[in-house]
Amino acid sequence: MAPLLEGFAHVLTPVPFLLVLLGTFLGILGGAIPGITGAMIIALTLPLTFNMDPGNALSLLIGMYVGAISGGLITATLMRMPGTPAAVMTTFDGYPMARSGRPGRALGLGIAASFVGGIISWVFLVLVSEPLSVLATRFGPFEYFTLVVMAMVLIASVSQGSMVKGLLSGALGMLIAMPGVDPAAGGFPRLTWDVLYLNGGLGLLPVLIGVFAVSQLIADIVDIERKVERTKFSTKGILMSLKDWKDQAWNMIRSSVIGTWIGILPGIGANIGSIVAYTTAKNMSKTPEKFGTGYDGGIVASESANNATVGGALIPLIAMGIPGSVIDAILIGALMIHAIQPGPTLFINNPEIVYAMISACLLANLLMYGIMTSSVGKISQLMFVPRAYVLPPILVFCVIGAFALNNLFFDVWVMLGFGVFGYFLERSKVPLGPFVIGFVLAPIAEAKLRSGLMMTAGDFSPIFTRPLPLIFVLISIMLLVWPFYQQWRQSRKG
Amino acid sequence: MDPSIAKRDIGLMLFIIAACIAVLVESWDLPPGTFEPLGSGPVPQAIAFVIIGLCLIILLRALITLARHAAPTKTEEQLALEAEAAASGFHARPWSAVAVLAFSGLYVGILYLGLFGFGVVTTVFLLFIILFLLGAAPVRAFLSLITSFDRAHWPAAKPAVIAIVISVVMGFGCEFIFTEVFYVDLPTG
Numbered sequence: 001m002a003p004l005l006e007g008f009a010h011v012l013t014p015v016p017f018l019l020v021l022l023g024t025f026l027g028i029l030g031g032a033i034p035g036i037t038g039a040m041i042i043a044l045t046l047p048l049t050f051n052m053d054p055g056n057a058l059s060l061l062i063g064m065y066v067g068a069i070s071g072g073l074i075t076a077t078l079m080r081m082p083g084t085p086a087a088v089m090t091t092f093d094g095y096p097m098a099r100s101g102r103p104g105r106a107l108g109l110g111i112a113a114s115f116v117g118g119i120i121s122w123v124f125l126v127l128v129s130e131p132l133s134v135l136a137t138r139f140g141p142f143e144y145f146t147l148v149v150m151a152m153v154l155i156a157s158v159s160q161g162s163m164v165k166g167l168l169s170g171a172l173g174m175l176i177a178m179p180g181v182d183p184a185a186g187g188f189p190r191l192t193w194d195v196l197y198l199n200g201g202l203g204l205l206p207v208l209i210g211v212f213a214v215s216q217l218i219a220d221i222v223d224i225e226r227k228v229e230r231t232k233f234s235t236k237g238i239l240m241s242l243k244d245w246k247d248q249a250w251n252m253i254r255s256s257v258i259g260t261w262i263g264i265l266p267g268i269g270a271n272i273g274s275i276v277a278y279t280t281a282k283n284m285s286k287t288p289e290k291f292g293t294g295y296d297g298g299i300v301a302s303e304s305a306n307n308a309t310v311g312g313a314l315i316p317l318i319a320m321g322i323p324g325s326v327i328d329a330i331l332i333g334a335l336m337i338h339a340i341q342p343g344p345t346l347f348i349n350n351p352e353i354v355y356a357m358i359s360a361c362l363l364a365n366l367l368m369y370g371i372m373t374s375s376v377g378k379i380s381q382l383m384f385v386p387r388a389y390v391l392p393p394i395l396v397f398c399v400i401g402a403f404a405l406n407n408l409f410f411d412v413w414v415m416l417g418f419g420v421f422g423y424f425l426e427r428s429k430v431p432l433g434p435f436v437i438g439f440v441l442a443p444i445a446e447a448k449l450r451s452g453l454m455m456t457a458g459d460f461s462p463i464f465t466r467p468l469p470l471i472f473v474l475i476s477i478m479l480l481v482w483p484f485y486q487q488w489r490q491s492r493k494g
Numbered sequence: 495m496d497p498s499i500a501k502r503d504i505g506l507m508l509f510i511i512a513a514c515i516a517v518l519v520e521s522w523d524l525p526p527g528t529f530e531p532l533g534s535g536p537v538p539q540a541i542a543f544v545i546i547g548l549c550l551i552i553l554l555r556a557l558i559t560l561a562r563h564a565a566p567t568k569t570e571e572q573l574a575l576e577a578e579a580a581a582s583g584f585h586a587r588p589w590s591a592v593a594v595l596a597f598s599g600l601y602v603g604i605l606y607l608g609l610f611g612f613g614v615v616t617t618v619f620l621l622f623i624i625l626f627l628l629g630a631a632p633v634r635a636f637l638s639l640i641t642s643f644d645r646a647h648w649p650a651a652k653p654a655v656i657a658i659v660i661s662v663v664m665g666f667g668c669e670f671i672f673t674e675v676f677y678v679d680l681p682t683g
Contacts (some may be wrong), residue, residue: 009530010600018649035609047678048676050676051676051677061641079597117655135661162552164548164551164552164555165552166543166550168510168545168548168549168552171541171544171545171548172510174546175514175517175538175541175542178517178537178538178541182534184520187610188524188525188534189536190520190521190524190534190535191517191520191521191538193520197680207542218591218594218595219591221587221590221591221594221627222586222587222590222591223586223587224587224627225586225587231636271559323549360571376652387627387630388624388628388653389624389626389655389656389657389660391627392594392620392623392624392627393620393664394596394618395598395623396616396619396620396664396665397668398603399598399601399602400668400678403678403680404676407678407679409602409605409606412602413602416595416599418601419595422507422597423591424502425506426501426504427502428499428503429499429504430506442541446537449532449537450527450530450532453530453532454529458530458531458532458533
């Protein structure tokens with residue numbers, strides 16, 4: 001308890017507090033402006049944190065994370081255009097409610113549900129992450145390697161669209177992580193094609209900014225003439241009544257718990273959490289036919305769950321160094337840039353950073369509620385700023401962001417190249433989430449496998465003879481086979 | 495599968511397979527490990543083989559889809575886009591994206607060569623790109639405004655004025671903030 005209180009004491013001092021406030025505000029803006037995603041704004045902010053204290057840098061980024069997931073509801077409700085993919089389900093009921101003359105109420109329900117989701121998942125974050133990290137410290141290299149493999153398969157199998165494309169995306173990310181000097185082979189360069197700049201490998205930031213920001217910019221420019229439907233805004237009903245709180249309490253708690261546990265699963269982000277919570281709320285409702293027509297329960301289920309995934313996804317990140325979502329993969333990158341080793345030893349080696357992150361998560365949720373309820377009207381005006389003014393400055397930030405880490409133009413070219421590649425991946429419906437998570441996890445998986453083989457003199461058998469690696473392998477196989485089995489059963493029935 | 499996506503898949507998968515073959519060739523002669531049996535080569539090779547396998551599956555699916563839709567019928571995506579274009583006047587602008595990328599390459603090239611400082615190059619780049627995305631009308635109106643001093647042109651010229659303000663503030667503002675506050679060594683020209 002004492003370290004947690006110290007964490008709070010830290011984030012309540014002026015600089016960290018202002019950074020969390022700034023992060024949350026910018027995150028909300030990013031979430032609310034169509035074409036700017038949470039991953040994009042966090043990837044672009046990462047270079048600005050190089051000279052910051054790591055705890056402060058992580059606090060700023062977590063504020064953005066919370067803000068971006070929450071801000072998406074504004075566009076989802078007023079424009080039927082989810083500001084972030086996590087708010088897709090909110091459009092089903094938020095927009096019809098706003099169109100029926102109750103935009104304030106739709107936003108009020110969403111803001112309150114986001115707040116409750118964030119708080120409930122934060123409680124889980126506090127309770128679960130330390131025991132899980134203690135468990136993870138007992139993992140040997142083979143346990144870790146098979147856990148990472150399982151995470152990769154899980155990410156690919158539940159990412160949107162085809163599972164084969166999800167797997168392809170993850171494998172591509174892993175391959176991109178391979179070039180560079182191989183420390184385990186006596187500093188011998190591999191896959192560098194004699195390009196000196198590749199000896200250090202492809203940088204995390206140029207790849208991240210390219211894949212998430214530049215590819216999105218290209219897509220936004222292609223669609224720049226697209227007109228959006230919009231509704232008039234009023235703040236009436238922005239604060240939920242006591243009756244609403246009472247009516248929606250069970251829905252909020254259930255959806256928040258669903259969102260938290262889905263967030264814990266590696267690589268599964270807020271969009272899946274909100275879909276599952278929405279479907280569950282609909283299936284358990286006495287009036288399922290009202291869902292999709294501007295129903296309170298739909299907004300509450302979607303928004304509680306997507307915000308709850310934030311705290312949930314931070315659990316495997318803090319406890320095991322495994323990203324719970326794409327944004328968590330960027331946060332792992334932030335830790336590495338500040339020379340902090342993510343993983344189970346984080347609680348032992350850098351407890352002050354862990355508790356600063358946990359405290360910042362709670363503070364960001366409180367600030368998000370305050371900012372959203374007080375200024376949602378003004379924020380919503382930003383949605384209608386012409387994209388011709390917004391996109392070019394973001395492109396300049398991308399260039400600076402890629403250049404800033406090493407002062408190398410090679411990184412800028414890498415960023416532009418991955419931007420184009422990411423755009424074509426998206427056009428072919430290849431999800432980008434597994435790509436980035438594969439890129440972050442591949443070096444960990446390879447290092448663990450090779451150190452395990454060093455310990456066993458090249459013997460692979462512990463993967464199948466030790467209980468935990470065997471369980472992880474079996475789950476991976478099941479995850480791979482299950483969709484094909486289901487397809488086969490359906491075709492037989494058909 | 496949508497035939498238009500199948501067509502895109504074929505091009506992308508062929509590109510990825512070619513890249514993986516390059517990886518396999520480059521990694522073939524890597525020496526074996528000194529302290530462990532695996533060495534540097536097998537992991538990238540295994541990943542490249544997995545990727546090629548997955549690409550072949552996607553290619554096969556795409557070819558089957560295209561064979562089933564041999565007649566050039568309009569896809570659901572194309573029909574939806576056409577309906578949207580008819581309803582709202584929206585047209586996708588892929589060539590705008592190509593042009594912006596080309597200008598971005600030029601911008602980075604000029605910065606790399608160090609011909610001018612970051613502030614100047616960025617201001618010009620931003621102004622050019624914003625005006626390009628806004629279209630010709632605001633530029634024409636702005637030129638009319640400054641040549642005729644006729645206030646009637648102001649509403650149409652306003653976006654061009656905003657573009658100038660954004661470009662100057664962003665160009666020189668970024669140069670100041672990133673060099674003086676965040677200590678990024680931006681090119682000075």
